Amino acid sequence: LFTEQPKTDAEIIALLTQDDVDVHIRDRSFTGTVVLSGDNVTFRGLGVTGTAVGGDLAHTCIITGKIEISGSDVTLEGLHFKFDAEWTQGGDEFPMISFTGGTNVALTLKNCTFENTGSHADGRFWHGPGSGGGVQSIEGCLIKNFTSWMLLDATTASGTPTVRLESFSLNACKFDNCMGSMAVR
Secondary structure, three states: OOOOOOOOOHHHHHOOOOOEEEEEEOOOOEOEEEEOOOOOEEEEEEOOOOOOOOOOOEOOOOOOEEEOOOOOOOEEEEOOEEEEEEEOOOOEEEOEEEEEOOOOOOOOOEEEEEEEEEOOOOOOOOOOOOOOEEEEEEEEEEOOOOOOEEEEEEEOOOOOOOOOEEEEEEEEEEEEOOOEEEOOO
């Protein structure tokens, strides 16, 4: 009774596609695209210490892969994401965070590290087309090594917004070795 039952990487990734889940991991590293398609999903790494602004933010959970969001209310907290973000010659977009379906209306990123491990000149952190707008919050995060002229675009791909962004907050974050601009339209 009440015995911890560790999930496989595939089982964890599959849980994030379901509605109303709160997934916690500790001392874990895995590789794979994190698809957050369930509504009201929280994905949390336990064991985070330090702060982004203080320069000592550290995680015990590292995920190597990109993040695709289509669920309507998503929270990522206490995780270190690594991804070789780039724009391929064929024009396919490979930012670290992207949206599909236009259904996400609440996104919270808290005490996470988002690290571009590639050297391509167009490595992007956040690519907004497909977002549903709504409320977006980034708090206490470290964003590092992104190389594109466009670091973050909350709801578009450097164009006219197609959805209403109710609010966007950026608080106590650190941008380290990043190029480019941010647009919140």
